[in-house]
Amino acid sequence: MHIEPFGLERWFAKYEHEANLMLAESGIRSLNASRFDLDPGKVGYVIPTNGDPKFRAQLCQRYDCEEDEVLFTCGTQEANFLTFLSVLGSEAGDHAVVVTPTYQALHAVPEAFGDIDRVWLDPPDWQLDPDAVRERVTNDTAVIVVNNPNNPTGRYHPKNVIEDLYDIAAGHGAYLLCDEVYRLLTENPHPPVASLGDRGISTTSLTKAYGLAGLRFGWLVGPREIIDRAWRWKDYMTISPSLFGQHVAKQARGRHEMAILRENRELAARNRGIVADFLSTHGLSWHDPVGVNGFVSVPDGFDTAKGFCRQVVEQESVVLAPGKLFGYENYFRIGFGLNTADLREGLARVGSVIGGHWNGSSWIRRRCDWGRSQSRRKPDRRTESHRGCDHRDCSRRPDRVPVRYPVHRPDDDGRRCRIPRLVSRESAHHRPASPARPWRRRFWRPRRGHA
Ligand SMILES: Cc1ncc(COP(=O)(O)O)c(C=O)c1O
Numbered sequence: 148m149h150i151e152p153f154g155l156e157r158w159f160a161k162y163e164h165e166a167n168l169m170l171a172e173s174g175i176r177s178l179n180a181s182r183f184d185l186d187p188g189k190v191g192y193v194i195p196t197n198g199d200p201k202f203r204a205q206l207c208q209r210y211d212c213e214e215d216e217v218l219f220t221c222g223t224q225e226a227n228f229l230t231f232l233s234v235l236g237s238e239a240g241d242h243a244v245v246v247t248p249t250y251q252a253l254h255a256v257p258e259a260f261g262d263i264d265r266v267w268l269d270p271p272d273w274q275l276d277p278d279a280v281r282e283r284v285t286n287d288t289a290v291i292v293v294n295n296p297n298n299p300t301g302r303y304h305p306k307n308v309i310e311d312l313y314d315i316a317a318g319h320g321a322y323l324l325c326d327e328v329y330r331l332l333t334e335n336p337h338p339p340v341a342s343l344g345d346r347g348i349s350t351t352s353l354t355k356a357y358g359l360a361g362l363r364f365g366w367l368v369g370p371r372e373i374i375d376r377a378w379r380w381k382d383y384m385t386i387s388p389s390l391f392g393q394h395v396a397k398q399a400r401g402r403h404e405m406a407i408l409r410e411n412r413e414l415a416a417r418n419r420g421i422v423a424d425f426l427s428t429h430g431l432s433w434h435d436p437v438g439v440n441g442f443v444s445v446p447d448g449f450d451t452a453k454g455f456c457r458q459v460v461e462q463e464s465v466v467l468a469p470g471k472l473f474g475y476e477n478y479f480r481i482g483f484g485l486n487t488a489d490l491r492e493g494l495a496r497v498g499s500v501i502g503g504h505w506n507g508s509s510w511i512r513r514r515c516d517w518g519r520s521q522s523r524r525k526p527d528r529r530t531e532s533h534r535g536c537d538h539r540d541c542s543r544r545p546d547r548v549p550v551r552y553p554v555h556r557p558d559d560d561g562r563r564c565r566i567p568r569l570v571s572r573e574s575a576h577h578r579p580a581s582p583a584r585p586w587r588r589r590f591w592r593p594r595r596g597h598a
Pocket residue numbers: 173221222223224225250294298326328351352353354355360364365
């Protein structure tokens with residue numbers, strides 16, 4: 148069995164840890180644990196392992212189903228995974244039709260277990276035509292997969308389209324799996340797919356709409372035979388959901404819910420407006436998204452979104468997600484669920500790349516961060532020369548601009564630091580003809596290729 152590497156996770160692994168700002172996160176900013184009671188009592192498994200029956204009973208009211216049609220999981224990721232394990236290879240068949248672009252797990256996992264066909268949507272509206280799905284469905288189709296609202300486009304397919312998909316699935320003895328992890332970021336969410344009938348499966352979690360990714364708490368709602376099979380698989384996977392997750396989830400879905408959702412929806416709406424203004428200023432386009440993700444056209448002058456995103460992160464230390472990871476080279480995904488001040492700062496930096504502005508001091512500061520991250524990654528000569536260098540000048544002297552030649556200063560242990568020191572505007576423009584300052588005489592040596 149072969150599974151593709153998770154492109155987005157690999158991209159994040161490469162850049163996220165070291166970058167200053169994350170504008171590629173698909174969820175809302177995380178809430179502080181301090182707003183919840185964090186003591187669940189004895190830290191054991193959740194018993195029974197499919198989740199607290201009272202909590203499941205409470206939750207299933209919103210899905211118009213029974214308590215044993217709900218299984219608590221470790222996030223939506225596990226809920227989707229268990230669904231594929233339960234559905235593919237069953238009497239329903241082993242073929243999946245997946246509406247694309249979408250979150251990679253929703254096509255890579257069924258592709259590993261079975262056979263898939265993808266229905267590709269087109270920009271700028273990413274409209275879903277149910278007939279395009281109908282054409283791909285075969286007698287062997289076990290599941291139609293859709294993510295609504297969608298990651299990465301932010302498209303919220305209308306209720307009647309989802310109902311049509313449900314009818315197509317039911318008509319072929321297949322299931323409709325809808326990943327609804329962004330659903331509660333909308334003011335007027337459609338009814339969950341699991342409430343449409345016994346061929347509907349809904350998955351979701353507290354990750355995106357609530358800002359509680361670290362709880363790793365989600366659920367799967369569907370017909371009893373699927374839930375039973377999923378639970379059987381879960382016994383071999385994670386046994387039970389997280390006890391802390393369930394403890395906090397009860398509060399987040401209980402007395403805190405209205406406040407959390409209101410706060411998060413307000414943040415999403417405010418930030419969406421800020422990004423929309425930014426895009427129109429720079430002549431970029433997107434489909435006005437629901438949720439906190441947008442899929443944006445690549446700016447003129449860049450061949451691919453990947454080149455653009457790489458330049459943004461290497462030059463400005465801001466992470467975006469190239470659309471190639473979703474199968475669309477000329478788009479990038481922007482996540483705007485972070486706090487508003489960081490979003491503004493991130494957009495300003497992205498704007499400076501688009502505008503081709505060379506904002507000297509900020510450029511070199513981030514370049515230094517970038518250099519440091521690289522030195523950590525590759526233990527080469529740079530690692531040595533960075534030891535002890537705290538880059539004070541870089542962060543504390545915004546009034547200074549970098550010179551175009553390197554000026555090095557010593558580390559604590561006397562080694563030369565290879566990161567250029569910032570030199571005042573005045574001295575940048577009036578570079579002394581000879582090394583009059585003692586530090587310069589001692590530490591600065593011209594390197595090949597430098598003026
Ligand atoms: C559509 C979609 N489903 C599932 C997930 C994973 O969510 P969770 O943290 O609930 O496992 C993501 C995360 O980005 C997502 O975008």
